[in-house]
Structure formats: structure tokens, C-alpha cells
Amino acid sequence: MQVKAGAGRFTFRGNLRDTRHGWLRLTPAYSLHLVRELVARRTRADLPVLDPFCGTGTTLLACSELGVPCDTLELNPFLVWLARAKVARYDPAAVRQAQALLETAARRALASRASCEWTPPLHNIERWWDRATLCALSRAWTAIQGGDLSPRARDLCRLAFCRSLVGVSSASFRHQSMSFAKPVTPTAARARARVASLLGESMASLARGAALPLPSTRRRVVQGDARAVAQALGGRSYGTVITSPPYANRMSYIRELRPYMYWLGHLSDGRSAGELDWRAIGGTWGQATSNLVHWRAPAAARRGLSSLVRSIAQESAVLSRYVERYFVDMAQHLASLRQLVADGGSIHYVVGNSKFFDVVVPVEELLAAEMKAAGFSRPRIERLRKRTSKKELYEFAVSAAG
Ligand SMILES: C[S@@+](CC[C@H](N)C(=O)[O-])C[C@H]1O[C@@H](n2cnc3c(N)ncnc32)[C@H](O)[C@@H]1O
Incomplete structure (x- = not known):
């Protein structure tokens, strides 16, 4: 993939000038240009695209504009509504x-x-x-x-x-x-x-x-949990996955989306906000963090991450569990996803690494290893851009074959 610097090419800023893509902003929405490139290069063009972490619906809307069938999954009811509204027909x-x-x-x-x-x-x-x-x-x-x-x-x-x-x-x-x-x-x-x-x-x-009319191709937004994506989508078959999952950086979508969610009636108190974020991968708002105190990774998952988790645990036990839970959840998601991706298909995850204290979490490498363990082949990592936060932080595209 050719990487051009600047101009917000790999960030949400690249989306803002464009029509429905700019309808409502969510800080971690990813680049429309990158999505379009990945759609153009997809291998199994005979099958629909899937985005299991819909967010504001960038993949869904990009596909809809290009006349490419696309399904998407999202846990947060506000974002489900937003994505549906962004691809609806308005007479x-x-x-x-x-x-x-x-x-x-x-x-x-x-x-x-x-x-x-x-x-x-x-x-x-x-x-x-x-x-x-x-x-x-x-x-x-x-x-x-x-x-x-x-x-x-x-x-x-x-x-x-x-x-x-x-x-x-x-x-x-x-x-x-x-x-x-x-x-x-x-x-x-x-x-x-x-x-x-x-x-x-x-x-x-x-x-x-x-x-602006959208071609009348299939587009579906399902509310559900990406850890059980195969059940949520009824075992359909997909040719390409283009997505940006939550990062393991303690960013909370509930925190960002609170004002909309309270006004529109999706949240009524802090407790319901914490409960929803506990169900989200990488969730960290309110109760989601206190629940981590009692959470324990399954023994099999603990082995692969042990040295990283131990380094973070020296500073904070809760944060080490946060990181551990993130990768346990992503492994569960990828195992479920494997059932849906057709032979010859491909998956693309835009993800950032993270840093806790002085420990850099190589999210891209761990995710590539999890893709392999789930049965995807030839995982590869491409560095897209430096993030604006701490100096070691980058954004990557992690891809693998179905
Ligand atoms: C990085 S954002 C996606 C941003 C999206 N690419 C865009 O352009 O707006 C990750 C999304 O995953 C969702 N999410 C977190 N945990 C989930 C889960 N278990 N199942 C489904 N969606 C989840 C979050 O609500 C959030 O909207």
C-alpha cells in the first residue's frame, strides 16, 4: 500500500469534507480514502464486504457509495442508529x-x-x-x-x-x-x-x-457483539473485512458519545453507561474498569501474553488486566470471524499500538499472531502513520488472507 503523508489522509479529517461522511464526527473514525483503496483492491469481489466494528459507518457508507454490498455490526445502539441514518434514502x-x-x-x-x-x-x-x-x-x-x-x-x-x-x-x-x-x-x-x-x-x-442518491445495493447494520460475529450475522459468507476495532488505549466510545446518547435516550444513568462499556472491547468507562478487578483471563490466553502483562502489572494490576482482556476478546472475535470469511478472501484491521507506563504494547504484532491462531494465513503489517499522541505511537493496517 502506498502511504502519502499529510492532508489527513489516514485520519477522520480526510472524511470531513465529504458529504454524508461528515454528518457526525467520532474522533477515532478512520480514513475514507484508505477504505476506498481497500475496497478497490479486494480479492473476492463476488462476495459482500463486512465491517464488524461499524462505529460511524465509514466502511458501510464508502461501500454503499460505490455500489458494493456491505454488512456491518456494532454494539452501541446510538452508532447503529447513526450508521442506518447515514445510508438511508431520503425523498x-x-x-x-x-x-x-x-x-x-x-x-x-x-x-x-x-x-x-x-x-x-x-x-x-x-x-x-x-x-x-x-x-x-x-x-x-x-x-x-x-x-x-x-x-x-x-x-x-x-x-x-x-x-x-x-x-x-x-x-x-x-x-x-x-x-x-x-x-x-x-x-x-x-x-x-x-x-x-x-x-x-x-x-x-x-x-x-x-x-445525493446512493446505489440500491445491499447494506445492513446489525446490533450485536463482535466476539460472536458468526452468530450475529447468521453464518453468511464474506469476501473482505475492512474494519477498525477499538484500540487497547483506554479510549471509551461511551465517554465520547455521552452527550448524544443521553439526549437521544440511549443512556439514562452512569450505571447503564458503565454496563454498556463493559460489554465493549477495550471499554473502560465507570463500572467497566472496576469489573476488571475481579476479571481473570482464561489460562490458555494467559500464556501468550505473560511477559507483557507482567511488565504492566508491576505498575498497575488493573491496567495489565485491561490489556489482557482486550487480547482475549479480540482472539474470540477473530475465531468467530473465521467462520464467515470465504477462501480467497482477506481481512484488514486498522489499529494503533499503545503504551502503558514505559511499556509499548505492540498491538499490531499481537493481532497478526491472533489472526494466524484463528486460522487466517499470511498476516502482514503495514505502518500507516504516526499518531499525534506519544512518540512511539503509530497506526497500522494488519491484514491476512482467508
Ligand atoms: C474504532 S471504532 C470504529 C470506527 C469506525 N471505523 C468509523 O469509521 O467510525 C470501534 C467500534 O467498535 C465498537 N465495538 C466495541 N466493542 C464491540 C463489540 N464487542 N462488538 C461490536 N462492536 C464493538 C465500538 O462501539 C466502536 O464504535
């Missing part, structure tokens, strides 16, 4: 309906002296939005919820709301994971105006993407 009537309701929502957001309506039970919500902004959002959300809409129009309204709520928040997505910027409290009038104008801008941008 002009649905777009007009959404635009009309968003105009009403923007007027409600702008209303001065109006009360605050429902706000989500998000912990420390004032870190995300000042009071005036939060109340303007709450009125817009109530308007969107109350409207009599077709399902597609409702999706567009919710997408516009999601884009806006992050646009007016104190969250900063400039780093690998989300952080909070120093809060600047706008005047109440300015806060209301920002919410209203972002709703309008978001809808205008969504309408442009929604108007």
Missing part, C-alpha cells in the same frame, strides 16, 4: 418535513423568557453547556420530539440536533479523545441565537448529503 418530502420542523425548533430555541424543558440526566451537565444554551437546546429538542414526522424526517432532525448540541458545547475534539475547553459564557441572547443558527446550518448541510 424530497422527508427533507422538506425535517426543514419545516427544524425552523419551528429554531424559533423555540430563540424565544426569550421561555422556560427550560426536559434536559438529559448527564452528570455535570453544566460542564457541557451554560444554562441559557442548555435551555435553548431543551426547547428545540421538545419541538423535535413533538413533531408528527416520517421516520426519515425524524432521523434528519435528530442528526441536525446532534450536530448542533456538540457545536454549542464546551467540548473540544482537537485531541485523540474529547476534552473540555475553558468555558466562555455567552449572553443569553447570544446563546439562543447560536443554537438556532446551528440548527439551520446543520439542516442545510444534511439536506445536501441527503439529496
Whole structure:
């Protein structure tokens, strides 16, 4: 694979300029250009593509745009909804309906002296939005919820709301994971105006993407667990897997997605957030970390990783288990996946290495070894780019044959 430096070629930034790919950002979304290259080079073009870690649906949408059949799996219900919405067909009537309701929502957001309506039970919500902004959002959300809409129009309204709520928040997505910027409290009038104008801008941008037709090829988003991907997808056969699994770096998707998930009703308290992250590979939010204290790797898995795990355990027992569990889960996933990949097919995993204390975890090498152990052949590793975090951290494509 030819690697060109710069221009965000291998990062989510390369996606943002492009139509539906930019509908909602998730920091670890991967490069659209890379996905397109891998789709173009696929060996078993007679069979569908699979992405077992869908995220924001980059592989699914790239395939859909190219008219290539694709199935995808995702554990997180919010991302399942988002991926479905990104590849849905929107007729002009649905777009007009959404635009009309968003105009009403923007007027409600702008209303001065109006009360605050429902706000989500998000912990420390004032870190995300000042009071005036939060109340303007709450009125817009109530308007969107109350409207009599077709399902597609409702999706567009919710997408516009999601884009806006992050646009007016104190969250900063400039780093690998989300952080909070120093809060600047706008005047109440300015806060209301920002919410209203972002709703309008978001809808205008969504309408442009929604108007672009997608070829009518097969595309399916299944909610399920990649550790049991064969059961979740009913034993179908795939020619190519193009995916980016979670990295073993303690990044939590729940943490990143909290604001959307609380507003849209996918989460109602910290406990449900921790439970969902415990089911995610590499999950680390709330209860997911405390559960690791009692977790023990199966004896067979422990042998392969022992020296690495011991080095990390010298500093932190919990983090050594975190790393161990990540590779146990990925091995389980690859063993299940093996049942679905046809002879002559190929798998491609975009993954980053990680570092705990002074121990570099060679995720790419361990994953390549796990692919081999699961029955894939000729694993190979290509270094794609240096990550913006610590100096030894890179992103790789780990591939193998079916
Ligand atoms: C690196 S992200 C994928 C990003 C995606 N390539 C994109 O462009 O948006 C990994 C995804 O795996 C999902 N995930 C984690 N554990 C999972 C599991 N056990 N089964 C299915 N999906 C899981 C996470 O929710 C997250 O969306």
C-alpha cells in the first residue's frame, strides 16, 4: 500500500469534507480514502464486504457509495442508529418535513423568557453547556420530539440536533479523545441565537448529503457483539473485512458519545453507561474498569501474553488486566470471524499500538499472531502513520488472507 503523508489522509479529517461522511464526527473514525483503496483492491469481489466494528459507518457508507454490498455490526445502539441514518434514502418530502420542523425548533430555541424543558440526566451537565444554551437546546429538542414526522424526517432532525448540541458545547475534539475547553459564557441572547443558527446550518448541510442518491445495493447494520460475529450475522459468507476495532488505549466510545446518547435516550444513568462499556472491547468507562478487578483471563490466553502483562502489572494490576482482556476478546472475535470469511478472501484491521507506563504494547504484532491462531494465513503489517499522541505511537493496517 502506498502511504502519502499529510492532508489527513489516514485520519477522520480526510472524511470531513465529504458529504454524508461528515454528518457526525467520532474522533477515532478512520480514513475514507484508505477504505476506498481497500475496497478497490479486494480479492473476492463476488462476495459482500463486512465491517464488524461499524462505529460511524465509514466502511458501510464508502461501500454503499460505490455500489458494493456491505454488512456491518456494532454494539452501541446510538452508532447503529447513526450508521442506518447515514445510508438511508431520503425523498424530497422527508427533507422538506425535517426543514419545516427544524425552523419551528429554531424559533423555540430563540424565544426569550421561555422556560427550560426536559434536559438529559448527564452528570455535570453544566460542564457541557451554560444554562441559557442548555435551555435553548431543551426547547428545540421538545419541538423535535413533538413533531408528527416520517421516520426519515425524524432521523434528519435528530442528526441536525446532534450536530448542533456538540457545536454549542464546551467540548473540544482537537485531541485523540474529547476534552473540555475553558468555558466562555455567552449572553443569553447570544446563546439562543447560536443554537438556532446551528440548527439551520446543520439542516442545510444534511439536506445536501441527503439529496445525493446512493446505489440500491445491499447494506445492513446489525446490533450485536463482535466476539460472536458468526452468530450475529447468521453464518453468511464474506469476501473482505475492512474494519477498525477499538484500540487497547483506554479510549471509551461511551465517554465520547455521552452527550448524544443521553439526549437521544440511549443512556439514562452512569450505571447503564458503565454496563454498556463493559460489554465493549477495550471499554473502560465507570463500572467497566472496576469489573476488571475481579476479571481473570482464561489460562490458555494467559500464556501468550505473560511477559507483557507482567511488565504492566508491576505498575498497575488493573491496567495489565485491561490489556489482557482486550487480547482475549479480540482472539474470540477473530475465531468467530473465521467462520464467515470465504477462501480467497482477506481481512484488514486498522489499529494503533499503545503504551502503558514505559511499556509499548505492540498491538499490531499481537493481532497478526491472533489472526494466524484463528486460522487466517499470511498476516502482514503495514505502518500507516504516526499518531499525534506519544512518540512511539503509530497506526497500522494488519491484514491476512482467508
Ligand atoms: C474504532 S471504532 C470504529 C470506527 C469506525 N471505523 C468509523 O469509521 O467510525 C470501534 C467500534 O467498535 C465498537 N465495538 C466495541 N466493542 C464491540 C463489540 N464487542 N462488538 C461490536 N462492536 C464493538 C465500538 O462501539 C466502536 O464504535
